Amino acid sequence: MVPTHTLNPSHSIYQIAHPSDSPLGLYLHVPFCLARCHFCSFYLQVYRTENVQKYVMALEGEIQLYADLLQLQATPIATIYFGGGTPTILTADQLSRIGNLIRSTYHVIPEAEITIEAHPASVTSSYLHQLLEAGFNRISFGIQSTSDSELIQLGGRNQTTQIAMAITQAQAAGFSNINIDVMYGLPGQTLETWTSTLHDILAFSPQHISCYALTIEEGTRFAIDQRRGKFKEHDGDIQVAMEEFACNAFTTAGYQHYELSNFSQPGFQCRHNMQYWQGGSYLGLGPSAQSCLGLTRFGNVADLDRYCEEIESQSLPIRNYELLEREQALRESIVLGLRMIQGVPLDLVNTIHACSDWQILVPQLIENGLLEQASGHLRLTTRGHRFADTVAVTLW
Amino acid sequence: MSQTSPPHIRNFSIIAHIDHGKSTLADRILEMTGAITQRESRAQILDDMDLERERGITIKAHAVTTHFQSQDGLTYQLNLIDTPGHVDFTYEVSRSLAACEGALLLVDATQGVEAQTIANAYLAIANDLTIIPVINKIDLASADLEGVTHQIEEVLGLEMDNPLCVSAKEGKGVNAVLEAVVRDIPGPSGSPPSPLKALIFDSWFDSYQGAIVLVRIFDGVLEPGMKIQLMSTQRTFEVSEVGIFTPKRTKTQQLRSGEVGYVCAGMKDVADTKIGDTITDASHPTATALPGYREAKPLVFCGLYSTDNAEFENLRDSLEKLRLNDTSFVYEPETSLALGFGFRCGFLGLLHMEIIRERLQREYHLDLISTAPTVIYRVLTTKGDLLEIENPATLPDASSIAKMEEPYIRVTIIAPDRFTGNILQLCQERRGTQQSLQYLDPTRIMVVYELPLNELVMDFYDRLKSRTQGYASLDYELIGYKESDLVKLDLLLNGESIDALSFIAHREKIQQRARQLAEKMKTLIPKQMFEVIIQAAIGNRIIARETVSALKKNVTAKCYGGDISRKRKLWEKQKEGKKRMKQIGRVEVPQEAFLALLKVSEE
Numbered sequence: 001m002v003p004t005h006t007l008n009p010s011h012s013i014y015q016i017a018h019p020s021d022s023p024l025g026l027y028l029h030v031p032f033c034l035a036r037c038h039f040c041s042f043y044l045q046v047y048r049t050e051n052v053q054k055y056v057m058a059l060e061g062e063i064q065l066y067a068d069l070l071q072l073q074a075t076p077i078a079t080i081y082f083g084g085g086t087p088t089i090l091t092a093d094q095l096s097r098i099g100n101l102i103r104s105t106y107h108v109i110p111e112a113e114i115t116i117e118a119h120p121a122s123v124t125s126s127y128l129h130q131l132l133e134a135g136f137n138r139i140s141f142g143i144q145s146t147s148d149s150e151l152i153q154l155g156g157r158n159q160t161t162q163i164a165m166a167i168t169q170a171q172a173a174g175f176s177n178i179n180i181d182v183m184y185g186l187p188g189q190t191l192e193t194w195t196s197t198l199h200d201i202l203a204f205s206p207q208h209i210s211c212y213a214l215t216i217e218e219g220t221r222f223a224i225d226q227r228r229g230k231f232k233e234h235d236g237d238i239q240v241a242m243e244e245f246a247c248n249a250f251t252t253a254g255y256q257h258y259e260l261s262n263f264s265q266p267g268f269q270c271r272h273n274m275q276y277w278q279g280g281s282y283l284g285l286g287p288s289a290q291s292c293l294g295l296t297r298f299g300n301v302a303d304l305d306r307y308c309e310e311i312e313s314q315s316l317p318i319r320n321y322e323l324l325e326r327e328q329a330l331r332e333s334i335v336l337g338l339r340m341i342q343g344v345p346l347d348l349v350n351t352i353h354a355c356s357d358w359q360i361l362v363p364q365l366i367e368n369g370l371l372e373q374a375s376g377h378l379r380l381t382t383r384g385h386r387f388a389d390t391v392a393v394t395l396w
Numbered sequence: 397m398s399q400t401s402p403p404h405i406r407n408f409s410i411i412a413h414i415d416h417g418k419s420t421l422a423d424r425i426l427e428m429t430g431a432i433t434q435r436e437s438r439a440q441i442l443d444d445m446d447l448e449r450e451r452g453i454t455i456k457a458h459a460v461t462t463h464f465q466s467q468d469g470l471t472y473q474l475n476l477i478d479t480p481g482h483v484d485f486t487y488e489v490s491r492s493l494a495a496c497e498g499a500l501l502l503v504d505a506t507q508g509v510e511a512q513t514i515a516n517a518y519l520a521i522a523n524d525l526t527i528i529p530v531i532n533k534i535d536l537a538s539a540d541l542e543g544v545t546h547q548i549e550e551v552l553g554l555e556m557d558n559p560l561c562v563s564a565k566e567g568k569g570v571n572a573v574l575e576a577v578v579r580d581i582p583g584p585s586g587s588p589p590s591p592l593k594a595l596i597f598d599s600w601f602d603s604y605q606g607a608i609v610l611v612r613i614f615d616g617v618l619e620p621g622m623k624i625q626l627m628s629t630q631r632t633f634e635v636s637e638v639g640i641f642t643p644k645r646t647k648t649q650q651l652r653s654g655e656v657g658y659v660c661a662g663m664k665d666v667a668d669t670k671i672g673d674t675i676t677d678a679s680h681p682t683a684t685a686l687p688g689y690r691e692a693k694p695l696v697f698c699g700l701y702s703t704d705n706a707e708f709e710n711l712r713d714s715l716e717k718l719r720l721n722d723t724s725f726v727y728e729p730e731t732s733l734a735l736g737f738g739f740r741c742g743f744l745g746l747l748h749m750e751i752i753r754e755r756l757q758r759e760y761h762l763d764l765i766s767t768a769p770t771v772i773y774r775v776l777t778t779k780g781d782l783l784e785i786e787n788p789a790t791l792p793d794a795s796s797i798a799k800m801e802e803p804y805i806r807v808t809i810i811a812p813d814r815f816t817g818n819i820l821q822l823c824q825e826r827r828g829t830q831q832s833l834q835y836l837d838p839t840r841i842m843v844v845y846e847l848p849l850n851e852l853v854m855d856f857y858d859r860l861k862s863r864t865q866g867y868a869s870l871d872y873e874l875i876g877y878k879e880s881d882l883v884k885l886d887l888l889l890n891g892e893s894i895d896a897l898s899f900i901a902h903r904e905k906i907q908q909r910a911r912q913l914a915e916k917m918k919t920l921i922p923k924q925m926f927e928v929i930i931q932a933a934i935g936n937r938i939i940a941r942e943t944v945s946a947l948k949k950n951v952t953a954k955c956y957g958g959d960i961s962r963k964r965k966l967w968e969k970q971k972e973g974k975k976r977m978k979q980i981g982r983v984e985v986p987q988e989a990f991l992a993l994l995k996v997s998e999e
Contacts, residue, residue, distance in 0.1 A: 027957055042958065083956075212953040212954055213949075213951075213953045214953075215952070215953050215954070235948075236947070236948020236949060237948060239948065239949065240948055240949060243949075260951060260953075260955075261953050261954065261955075273956060276955065276956050276957060276960060277955070282957060284957055284958075288958065289957065289958070290957040290958050290960065290961045291957075292957070292960075297961070297964075299958075299961055320961070332964070335967075336955070336960065339955055368925070385951065386948070386949035386950070386951055387925065387947075387949065387950050387951065388950075388951040388952065389950045389951050389952055389963075389967070390925065390947075390950045392952075392963070392967050393967050393970045393971050393974060394971075394974075396967040396968060396970075396971045
């Protein structure tokens with residue numbers, strides 16, 4: 001039997017446990033930005049120094065709390081991901097302190113992938129050096145576009161010159177695993193400007209590229225603009241053309257398309273993100289961060305003040321705790337696993353297939369040209385890549 | 397208990413337009429005569445179904461017996477017979493009134509005479525009742541006693557020398573009303589020694605005793621052990637129990653001529669206890685039944701299907717149970733190519749339909765798809781057969797139809813005169829013919845139109861309400877069938893005809909309806925992975941067409957920790973939603989689409 005760790009009595013309402021021999025991904029949410037981008041619906045606050053200090057203290061508290069509760073000294077941490085928000089809003093000192101605390105209280109394996117999301121306009125050469133010293137070995141720039149007029153519309157306060165400088169400086173400082181986020185379907189974007197964005201970023205030869213379709217989320221500036229008729233989403237045909245164009249450009253340049261929205265040079269897939277798609281466990285720290293440990297799913301309160309208060313009173317700031325049935329969890333990990341281009345091993349699929357509606361649904365999806373079987377895997381077809389959610393809803 | 401001799405009995409109803417305070421006045425009367433305490437009066441004791449209370453209307457009639465000590469020194473037995481308060485139930489109301497010698501015509505002092513005030517008053521007059529006008533809500537600041545008095549005199553021709561004014565809410569003036577009841581309404585005539593003649597005016601099902609039947613005894617005596625006969629069916633039963641509602645059900649030794657009460661006689665099927673039927677003594681039957689009986693005939697039909705065909709048996713059981721207490725609605729199994737197995741159901745009217753549908757969903761937890769309501773069309777085929785069409789899909793091919801007829805109604809609408817233009821326009825658009833237009837007072841009009849019933853079921857109420865800001869009141873009666881130039885419109889999705897969406901309309905209207913329906917369907921059918929072509933056709937001729945373009949992509953761009961939490965909930969919801977869609981060919985059609993016809997905008 002796999003040894004598991006249970007919680008202190010005060011937290012016994014949550015049956016959180018993690019088998020200590022399987023690796024764990026750690027996500028830390030840094031909920032601050034200088035301004036909110038117009039497409040962003042994540043939980044964050046506009047930066048204020050005193051709030052950041054309060055947050056760092058609470059985050060350290062939470063790290064400590066879980067170290068005790070889950071006895072994470074024994075669990076191998078294979079990936080750490082600082083996301084946001086804007087993690088680079090923290091000082092290198094603060095980041096280094098948090099990193100050290102994790103390393104001293106958790107068991108971080110030597111070859112762990114440690115990523116930080118960075119705001120191009122807010123990093124300097126010395127800061128980037130400090131990040132490397134603090135242990136970060138992967139950096140992710142959310143640049144979205146290399147057209148200044150498009151960048152202004154996004155509200156993210158980046159400029160193309162700053163983007164170029166940040167990436168070059170990161171490379172010069174010694175980051176050898178760099179990700180760049182780009183986005184298509186932006187207001188004002190055309191197939192031409194998109195082509196030139198792709199051309200520009202490929203010129204940096206980043207190890208990894210995340211390529212996202214703009215999604216209008218409720219509560220964002222874009223959603224408001226859309227309701228007011230100020231912004232109309234690109235029609236489906238153009239989006240599909242942009243996507244296909246990007247996919248061709250990346251694969252031609254030697255990148256592997258390994259997840260619906262992700263491309264990498266061989267060997268540079270993001271190991272942390274693969275935890276999400278391959279049924280791995282992850283612990284989310286910080287306000288609004290989500291966790292998945294074995295059969296449990298839970299998320300932290302999306303409110304900085306409440307988060308800090310609850311940590312201070314030594315309780316977990318958990319909301320929406322759920323304990324899944326084994327079959328449900330399996331279904332979920334397969335549905336998410338189909339986001340991987342290689343698909344999901346057939347023997348895993350068959351464990352569900354044998355005794356459920358999948359017996360009818362999977363062949364139907366294959367017949368409809370959305371799924372296919374190839375080299376021992378069930379995977380989305382090329383056409384299926386565009387309808388992953390249709391497949392997900394069907395199999396959910 | 398002591399029997400009150402017939403002269404000291406008063407059988408009466410309260411009739412009123414919706415919301416004019418009928419149930420409140422009934423409660424006050426029961427309180428003041430000691431039938432219930434204030435605590436017991438859970439605000440309006442006579443309406444005991446949730447749905448009735450929510451909608452503020454009375455569907456089932458009840459009768460309560462109570463006693464009133466009049467200032468003339470005598471004690472009277474009062475039988476207060478409640479009446480259903482909606483246009484769909486005109487026949488039931490008329491039978492309840494037939495059980496009475498008098499009626500309180502209650503009018504809201506702030507609203508004045510409304511369509512159902514008039515309809516109900518005419519019913520009472522037709523039943524030879526003594527009508528006592530009562531003006532309610534005089535406590536409200538906007539009460540217009542003079543205006544309302546004048547309206548009652550002018551419109552209904554009732555004498556209003558000393559109008560009775562009450563505030564049922566506060567109990568003010570109620571005693572004077574009761575004095576008027578015993579003074580002005582005649583006691584019942586009839587004699588106990590004559591052969592039994594009892595009028596059925598309501599019935600419902602009790603799982604222990606079978607049907608419980610409310611009756612008014614006109615002649616003779618009804619007591620346990622008697623063999624009784626129902627005159628419309630000739631069926632006989634043995635009486636097991638008689639009694640009255642006080643409002644608690646209370647057994648008595650007998651019910652005598654002039655009295656109102658209930659009878660149980662082991663009738664297992666409420667269908668045996670038809671409203672308006674006469675009960676007589678099987679061994680000494682009366683020669684003639686009471687007048688006015690007719691079969692309650694459904695006017696409005698629709699198809700009801702469960703979204704999940706596996707629920708078919710459940711739907712059947714639920715319909716059966718509902719019918720135990722409501723024989724005025726009918727159902728029979730039907731099959732739709734689009735919707736599978738379901739039932740064609742007939743109702744007294746639209747409200748009746750909505751009530752049944754809502755009870756099926758609420759009390760029996762069924763997920764239903766309902767087709768648009770339709771009326772019964774009469775078809776004379778070229779072979780000379782006469783058909784009654786309750787389901788548009790079953791209309792024969794145009795080439796074999798010699799002529800068609802549709803039911804017509806006379807509609808009475810009352811509203812403030814500033815809406816006159818809107819009302820006339822609506823009636824005109826709905827193929828109406830104006831019969832009369834009169835002013836009830838300087839600011840309110842009453843319009844009478846003849847309309848095809850099919851135009852009324854097509855969302856007429858809602859249109860009328862929206863065009864009169866909710867001020868119009870409406871009543872209607874069926875006046876018979878008229879020949880009409882009708883055609884059937886079929887709706888096709890990707891070339892496949894959807895029988896459940898076929899409808900029949902007048903030739904002049906069909907082009908417009910077809911276009912509106914196609915446009916509405918376009919907004920109701922979600923994008924699919926392929927193009928969906930919506931066509932409306934008469935026979936083989938396509939007269940309207942819309943396209944739902946294909947979904948180009950449906951994929952979450954970012955799918956990490958936080959996104960996954962959100963997507964899990966969304967996908968689960970969508971999966972549920974998908975279950976509730978009907979798959980027609982390859983096209984997934986949501987429930988609402990089957991009522992698209994009612995949702996087309998005309999404005």
